[in-house]
Amino acid sequence: MKNNFEKFDIAVIGGGPTGMMSAIQASAKGARVILIEKNKYLGVKLLMTGKGRCNITNNSSIEDIIETIGKSGRFLFSALYQFGPTDIINFFEKENVPLKTERGKRVFPQSNQARDILKILLQTLKNNKVTVRTNSQVVKITQENNLISKLVLANKKIISADKFIVCTGGKSYPLTGSTGEGYKWLKKLGHTIVPLFPALTPIIIQEKIPKQLEGLSLKNVTISFWKDNKKIISQFGEAIFTSEGMSGPIIIEASKLLGSFLSANLQLSIDFKPGLNYEQLDKRLQKDFQKFNNKLFKNSLEELLPKKLIPIIIKLSKINPQKKVNLITKEERKKLNHLLKKFTLTIKNIAGFEKAIITSGGVSLKEVNPQTMQSKIFPNLFLAGEILDLDGPTGGYNLQICWSTGYVAGQNASFNLAK
Numbered sequence: 001m002k003n004n005f006e007k008f009d010i011a012v013i014g015g016g017p018t019g020m021m022s023a024i025q026a027s028a029k030g031a032r033v034i035l036i037e038k039n040k041y042l043g044v045k046l047l048m049t050g051k052g053r054c055n056i057t058n059n060s061s062i063e064d065i066i067e068t069i070g071k072s073g074r075f076l077f078s079a080l081y082q083f084g085p086t087d088i089i090n091f092f093e094k095e096n097v098p099l100k101t102e103r104g105k106r107v108f109p110q111s112n113q114a115r116d117i118l119k120i121l122l123q124t125l126k127n128n129k130v131t132v133r134t135n136s137q138v139v140k141i142t143q144e145n146n147l148i149s150k151l152v153l154a155n156k157k158i159i160s161a162d163k164f165i166v167c168t169g170g171k172s173y174p175l176t177g178s179t180g181e182g183y184k185w186l187k188k189l190g191h192t193i194v195p196l197f198p199a200l201t202p203i204i205i206q207e208k209i210p211k212q213l214e215g216l217s218l219k220n221v222t223i224s225f226w227k228d229n230k231k232i233i234s235q236f237g238e239a240i241f242t243s244e245g246m247s248g249p250i251i252i253e254a255s256k257l258l259g260s261f262l263s264a265n266l267q268l269s270i271d272f273k274p275g276l277n278y279e280q281l282d283k284r285l286q287k288d289f290q291k292f293n294n295k296l297f298k299n300s301l302e303e304l305l306p307k308k309l310i311p312i313i314i315k316l317s318k319i320n321p322q323k324k325v326n327l328i329t330k331e332e333r334k335k336l337n338h339l340l341k342k343f344t345l346t347i348k349n350i351a352g353f354e355k356a357i358i359t360s361g362g363v364s365l366k367e368v369n370p371q372t373m374q375s376k377i378f379p380n381l382f383l384a385g386e387i388l389d390l391d392g393p394t395g396g397y398n399l400q401i402c403w404s405t406g407y408v409a410g411q412n413a414s415f416n417l418a419k
């Protein structure tokens with residue numbers, strides 16, 4: 001029985017970016033820390049971030065980050081001042097990981113390799129002598145007299161500690177280990193869980209068109225989103241067709257807003273040529289048709305559109321593909337013009353947690369001290385990262401939430417340990 005029991009100063013549950021940062025900070029002043037992860041390896045999701053390039057933060061001012069995160073951003077005020085974007089940039093650069101800032105102040109490792117970020121975190125855990133226990137699932141957290149007392153692992157081992165930091169992440173991309181177990185324990189312990197929604201997701205389209213265009217990536221397009229024929233938002237940038245619908249930066253960003261409108265009649269329209277107004281596009285079509293005046297309509301759009309899109313546009317235009325372009329009428333050009341400026345698809349749904357980048361909702365911020373990440377219910381419990389009711393848009397904001405809250409939780413958990 002004795003071998004089944006271990007005692008540490010601090011137990012951190014969840015080996016994602018938040019848990020690793022918490023354990024690094026908690027151990028920095030000599031506390032005996034255990035980091036418990038159910039996967040075989042730490043940082044499984046971290047390696048997928050930024051399409052494997054890891055957008056570690058957004059190099060904006062603290063005020064801008066708070067404003068961009070929105071309603072819950074104020075909660076982060078103290079955490080960002082304790083450990084903000086400049087601090088995480090210094091943290092990695094000090095360890096000789098050169099970084100670069102791209103469009104929209106997104107910061108990446110110069111190597112474009114998330115594994116370079118993970119490598120430093122693993123090395124620091126080792127240097128700080130953190131006990132890392134992988135393949136170890138926590139199945140139960142118990143409390144005694146208003147204090148968290150111990151953790152039970154799936155292999156029946158028991159871990160006791162003075163302080164506990166829960167960093168089990170959200171419910172999105174469950175294959176990475178983020179299956180939402182933390183929410184269940186915390187709810188049982190008396191914490192409020194703000195309802196959970198998949199956020200930053202691809203969208204599912206009613207029509208079969210995306211399947212035919214699967215993999216087609218659109219650059220420099222404007223996509224507008226419509227609710228009951230009223231425009232909600234319009235965004236310029238990139239998107240991609242998937243087997244069931246659409247994804248890519250514009251779509252992912254808009255999905256958060258669409259989630260709350262799903263019962264309405266939702267559509268999106270793609271402007272393939274946002275740089276040209278209707279008149280200018282008509283002139284461009286006339287010019288192309290003059291240039292190719294002996295060609296058939298089906299062979300006349302190659303300079304204007306991606307190859308994969310041409311048969312779809314031809315079909316929807318209802319212009320005879322065998323028609324010589326010099327015979328295309330003004331009315332037919334108008335129809336074509338409309339298709340290129342307002343290519344409309346019906347939004348059926350947003351994808352679920354399986355494909356969501358982030359979980360919206362989580363442990364109520366009202367029950368967590370923003371200066372320390374300490375639970376207001378259990379004084380020896382700290383909560384950090386995606387498990388909190390905090391999420392931001394794409395651009396490095398979500399990892400910054402992890403670094404800042406993880407740092408603060410780790411630092412504060414290491415104060416006043418019973419030695």
Ligand SMILES: Cc1cc2nc3c(=O)[nH]c(=O)nc-3n(C[C@H](O)[C@H](O)[C@H](O)COP(=O)(O)OP(=O)(O)OC[C@H]3O[C@@H](n4cnc5c(N)ncnc54)[C@H](O)[C@@H]3O)c2cc1C
Nearest residue numbers: 014016017018038049050055138169177385386396398399
């Ligand atoms: C595809 C994708 C790309 C992304 N790209 C970016 C990006 O470029 N920039 C950005 O800022 N954000 C990005 N994000 C979001 C970012 O990955 C998350 O915000 C971040 O991983 C959350 O970190 P976390 O440590 O709180 O949780 P997680 O990373 O989810 O880690 C939680 C860990 O806890 C473990 N765990 C859960 N339950 C238990 C248990 N019972 N016992 C033991 N261990 C347990 C899990 O296995 C997991 O390893 C991306 C997300 C996805 C899905």
